[in-house]
Amino acid sequence: MMPLLVHLTWLLPVAAALASMCVPRERRDLLRWGNLAATGAVLGLVVVLLGAYLVQGPDPGYTDGTSPRLAFVTRIAWFPALGMELFTGVDAISLLMMLMAAVIAVCGVLVSWWIEDRATEFFVLLQILLAGTFGCFVSVDLLAFFLFNEITLIPTYLLIGMFGSGRRDAAAMKLNLMLFGGSALILVGLCGLKAVGGSFALTDLAGDPGLAAAAGFQFWAFPCLFLGFAILGSLFPFHTWSPDGHAAAPTAVSMFLAGVHMKLGGYGCLRVALYLLPSGAHEWLWVFMLLAAISVVYGALIALRHTDLKFINAYSSVSHVGLVTFAFATMGATGLRGGVLQMLAHGFVTALVFALIGMIAARTGTRDITAMGGLMRRARFLAVCFVLAGFAVVAAPGSASFVAELTIFVAGFASADGALPFVCAALCVSAVVLTAIYVLRAVNAVVHGDADPGELTPPAWWERVPVLLLLACILGMGLAPGWLIAALDESLAPIVQRLEQP
Amino acid sequence: MLIGLTPDLAIAAGVVVALLLEALAPRAWRRPAIVIAGISACTVAGGALLVVGDSVDAIAGYTLRPWATPLRLAAVISTAVAFTMLPSQIDRGNRRQRRIPTPGVAAVLLLAALLGTMTLAAAGDLVAFLVSLELATIPLLVLVALFQDARGSEAALKFLIQSSLATGLMLMGMSYAYGAAGAVDFAGLAAGLDCPLGATAAVLLVLAVLFKLGAVPMHAWAPDAYAGAPNPVAMQLASGSKVTGLIALLMLWDGPLHAYQDLLRPLLVAAALGSLLIGNLGALRQDDLRRFLGWSSIAQVGFFLIAVGSGVDAVIAIGFYAVIYTLSNGVVFLVLDALCEARAPRIASLHGLARQAPGLALALTLALFSLAGIPPLAGFLGKFGLLLAPAHRGAYALVLLGALAGVVSLYYYLRVVRACYLVSPATTPPSLRLDGSQRLGVTLCTLGIVVLGLWSGAHDWVAALVR
Numbered sequence: 001m002m003p004l005l006v007h008l009t010w011l012l013p014v015a016a017a018l019a020s021m022c023v024p025r026e027r028r029d030l031l032r033w034g035n036l037a038a039t040g041a042v043l044g045l046v047v048v049l050l051g052a053y054l055v056q057g058p059d060p061g062y063t064d065g066t067s068p069r070l071a072f073v074t075r076i077a078w079f080p081a082l083g084m085e086l087f088t089g090v091d092a093i094s095l096l097m098m099l100m101a102a103v104i105a106v107c108g109v110l111v112s113w114w115i116e117d118r119a120t121e122f123f124v125l126l127q128i129l130l131a132g133t134f135g136c137f138v139s140v141d142l143l144a145f146f147l148f149n150e151i152t153l154i155p156t157y158l159l160i161g162m163f164g165s166g167r168r169d170a171a172a173m174k175l176n177l178m179l180f181g182g183s184a185l186i187l188v189g190l191c192g193l194k195a196v197g198g199s200f201a202l203t204d205l206a207g208d209p210g211l212a213a214a215a216g217f218q219f220w221a222f223p224c225l226f227l228g229f230a231i232l233g234s235l236f237p238f239h240t241w242s243p244d245g246h247a248a249a250p251t252a253v254s255m256f257l258a259g260v261h262m263k264l265g266g267y268g269c270l271r272v273a274l275y276l277l278p279s280g281a282h283e284w285l286w287v288f289m290l291l292a293a294i295s296v297v298y299g300a301l302i303a304l305r306h307t308d309l310k311f312i313n314a315y316s317s318v319s320h321v322g323l324v325t326f327a328f329a330t331m332g333a334t335g336l337r338g339g340v341l342q343m344l345a346h347g348f349v350t351a352l353v354f355a356l357i358g359m360i361a362a363r364t365g366t367r368d369i370t371a372m373g374g375l376m377r378r379a380r381f382l383a384v385c386f387v388l389a390g391f392a393v394v395a396a397p398g399s400a401s402f403v404a405e406l407t408i409f410v411a412g413f414a415s416a417d418g419a420l421p422f423v424c425a426a427l428c429v430s431a432v433v434l435t436a437i438y439v440l441r442a443v444n445a446v447v448h449g450d451a452d453p454g455e456l457t458p459p460a461w462w463e464r465v466p467v468l469l470l471l472a473c474i475l476g477m478g479l480a481p482g483w484l485i486a487a488l489d490e491s492l493a494p495i496v497q498r499l500e501q502p
Numbered sequence: 503m504l505i506g507l508t509p510d511l512a513i514a515a516g517v518v519v520a521l522l523l524e525a526l527a528p529r530a531w532r533r534p535a536i537v538i539a540g541i542s543a544c545t546v547a548g549g550a551l552l553v554v555g556d557s558v559d560a561i562a563g564y565t566l567r568p569w570a571t572p573l574r575l576a577a578v579i580s581t582a583v584a585f586t587m588l589p590s591q592i593d594r595g596n597r598r599q600r601r602i603p604t605p606g607v608a609a610v611l612l613l614a615a616l617l618g619t620m621t622l623a624a625a626g627d628l629v630a631f632l633v634s635l636e637l638a639t640i641p642l643l644v645l646v647a648l649f650q651d652a653r654g655s656e657a658a659l660k661f662l663i664q665s666s667l668a669t670g671l672m673l674m675g676m677s678y679a680y681g682a683a684g685a686v687d688f689a690g691l692a693a694g695l696d697c698p699l700g701a702t703a704a705v706l707l708v709l710a711v712l713f714k715l716g717a718v719p720m721h722a723w724a725p726d727a728y729a730g731a732p733n734p735v736a737m738q739l740a741s742g743s744k745v746t747g748l749i750a751l752l753m754l755w756d757g758p759l760h761a762y763q764d765l766l767r768p769l770l771v772a773a774a775l776g777s778l779l780i781g782n783l784g785a786l787r788q789d790d791l792r793r794f795l796g797w798s799s800i801a802q803v804g805f806f807l808i809a810v811g812s813g814v815d816a817v818i819a820i821g822f823y824a825v826i827y828t829l830s831n832g833v834v835f836l837v838l839d840a841l842c843e844a845r846a847p848r849i850a851s852l853h854g855l856a857r858q859a860p861g862l863a864l865a866l867t868l869a870l871f872s873l874a875g876i877p878p879l880a881g882f883l884g885k886f887g888l889l890l891a892p893a894h895r896g897a898y899a900l901v902l903l904g905a906l907a908g909v910v911s912l913y914y915y916l917r918v919v920r921a922c923y924l925v926s927p928a929t930t931p932p933s934l935r936l937d938g939s940q941r942l943g944v945t946l947c948t949l950g951i952v953v954l955g956l957w958s959g960a961h962d963w964v965a966a967l968v969r
Contacts, residue, residue, distance in 0.1 A: 081965035147877040184905035191893035
């Protein structure tokens with residue numbers, strides 16, 4: 001029963017995409033409510049699966065040593081001649097990421113309620129994007145993981161190209177080519193893993209002694225894989241696709257791209273690169289720590305200079321996802337935990353900010369903060385939520401990002417065993433100040449001031465619900481993270497153990 | 503024992519029937535009869551391949567090879583799709599459109615070229631190899647010039663000159679091989695070839711086969727031939743002649759030139775990387791859709807060549823991707839055929855296709871993504887298999903370069919998709935003409951590339967044949 005639910009998380013969006021193609025174009029209400037029902041059902045499924053996992057724990061056979069703590073496992077051969085299996089299972093890391101993805105998906109569908117022209121294409125492509133993402137999170141077979149990851153590329157291109165704004169054409173092409181380039185590196189790493197390890201299944205590769213001993217192979221395969229995934233996570237200097245892509249995309253797509261899709265990179269780094277190639281990790285992680293620290297500061301500094309709200313948030317995302325990579329680069333238990341927490345927290349926060357930017361820009365007609373002001377007078381709900389979102393970005397205590405960033409900074413300084421890690425950690429902490437500067441600057445310019453934006457439409461129910469839902473998740477995770485952290489630690493234990501071995 | 507020969511016999515029967523129909527049938531129903539005969543021959547041959555493709559009979563030098571069955575199936579599919587495009591080339595009423603003046607001749611020549619490919623896979627010695635390869639090439643020479651206009655004649659002349667050069671190299675190589683080994687049959691050659699003269703022969707033979715494939719350095723005929731030939735012929739060139747070249751290369755690699763594999767590997771790697779580079783560069787800025795397909799097919803050949811020489815997995819991957827490549831090409835050429843342009847459909851002709859004919863735009867998009875290697879389409883698994891093969895022998899640099907070339911190819915395929923979906927037509931929307939047989943062809947091919955990417959049956963069949 002439960003394995004079927006795991007499959008339904010990615011099959012339901014596929015069914016919703018096919019069903020949306022059959023709905024007549026005039027029946028837009030049916031389209032919207034149908035898609036909302038589908039994404040809501042997926043959210044329900046993920047909640048049920050998470051509850052069942054917390055109660056039941058991993059499946060027998062996946063509970064000891066360095067085996068991933070998987071539950072609800074299915075393992076059937078799919079393309080036996082290639083070595084690909086439909087090997088799916090979930091642990092706490094994937095379930096929490098899926099929970100975040102499902103919440104952002106529901107909010108994304110709600111935020112896109114107003115789309116009239118080509119609404120069918122929009123929802124079909126969005127559902128395919130969701131299907132690919134959920135398929136990634138449940139896959140334990142690496143080729144299936146790669147396949148699902150690639151599936152998300154084309155809907156992204158078409159969504160940004162058809163429904164975006166600004167320089168959408170060029171931004172969509174740049175995003176697609178750079179992400180595909182990252183996948184090319186991942187592909188080489190995967191081919192290597194299959195050739196040396198003999199299988200695509202994560203569990204088999206983890207237990208393969210030949211792979212563990214092949215230090216020379218790990219020496220080149222680790223940077224290949226890690227870099228490929230890090231490009232997905234917009235690591236400096238391969239981050240240039242991210243600001244243009246997120247700024248040009250429609251609101252729901254920005255929310256999902258910045259909130260979930262970028263985290264696929266971090267997830268891949270954790271699950272594949274760090275877990276399978278620990279000796280390669282020990283050789284190369286100082287490089288990625290340095291690049292991550294530069295990302296964090298660089299993103300913040302650029303965000304300081306921009307006046308377009310979407311660009312500010314996009315560069316802020318580069319900065320905060322850089323923290324994820326930094327946390328993984330510390331390689332300790334605390335660091336890994338902080339990285340996953342930051343993936344979750346930043347997902348919710350950036351989705352909230354992009355949603356609010358979309359709503360504010362739709363009303364004021366501009367995204368430029370120098371042309372806005374006085375929102376608090378005219379749109380109380382949006383302004384208050386914008387201020388709260390700003391606090392969440394700055395990682396004020398009570399928000400999810402506080403929990404995450406505090407863990408990362410503690411990990412950064414605790415595991416610093418030399419000048420370079422210490423400097424990197426210090427750079428990351430300094431970025432908090434920079435974040436505060438650009439966030440407060442933006443919030444101040446938009447919400448306060450003497451300008452009067454005139455009469456503004458009050459937010460509709462389909463705008464209030466996603467904002468409140470995301471705020472609730474941020475506050476919930478920030479005020480009561482204990483159960484989360486306990487579940488995460490148990491699932492991260494095998495990865496930590498493998499990293500400590502060589 | 504003759505059961506194994508059914509596919510080849512079906513095609514031979516098709517040639518004879520088409521010739522008889524062209525000569526004797528009344529004018530009124532000559533054309534439909536010829537097309538039906540052609541498609542029937544291809545269908546029977548394809549069905550026979552699926553059923554008896556694994557037979558290993560050997561009759562007086564005619565050696566059936568199971569591993570070549572997927573490649574022969576790809577050639578049959580390619581010719582079948584070419585036949586579905588034939589009626590529209592004949593019946594175009596508009597005087598400004600290019601018309602094929604002699605459809606019976608076209609049908610006979612297409613089937614003859616296919617027959618050459620089928621018998622090539624069963625060649626047991628160098629003479630049969632040569633005759634089959636020529637049978638697969640010479641009809642195409644005539645077919646390229648079939649429109650009898652300046653552009654077609656120029657393309658055919660370029661094709662002829664390169665083809666003659668390749669045949670010359672091949673004959674020289676064959677004579678050296680005979681001189682070195684003292685035998686013409688493949689078994690004797692495999693045993694006897696191990697001296698420097700044989701090495702020269704090996705290189706010459708491989709170069710000749712590279713011409714057939716359209717790989718660097720013998721690639722220059724491809725874009726012109728695609729642009730000058732009628733659409734059915736371009737389809738046959740795109741898929742049929744590539745498959746012929748692959749069959750020839752794999753036969754030589756595992757057979758007579760077995761001893762020279764280490765010598766030939768750098769040559770093949772250079773050809774692969776050169777094809778990827780030059781094909782990608784040529785396609786990047788190309789606006790004429792047919793020349794664009796010509797250049798991109800050079801890059802696709804590079805992908806095939808990356809895998810050659812990496813063992814059993816490579817042969818499985820090549821066989822599988824050959825079928826997928828043919829199906830994807832079929833959709834692209836059928837959509838191309840539907841665009842009723844006078845001379846040369848450009849990428850700009852596709853503007854607004856998504857709004858005007860959403861089904862056709864979707865089919866074209868799926869086919870281009872299959873060619874680019876995007877999941878969940880079958881092209882992804884095909885290309886992944888091709889890149890996985892060299893990884894097993896440690897050639898990771900080749901895998902990386904192939905993957906990066908795939909990124910570049912995504913750019914130019916996306917340009918076409920972009921034209922369909924993201925750009926509105928400047929003046930009038932594209933005029934489309936798609937008759938029943940073409941619709942059927944598009945539907946079947948699109949279903950093929952979607953289903954074969956999700957259902958492992960075809961891939962398992964190919965793997966079972968090769969092993």
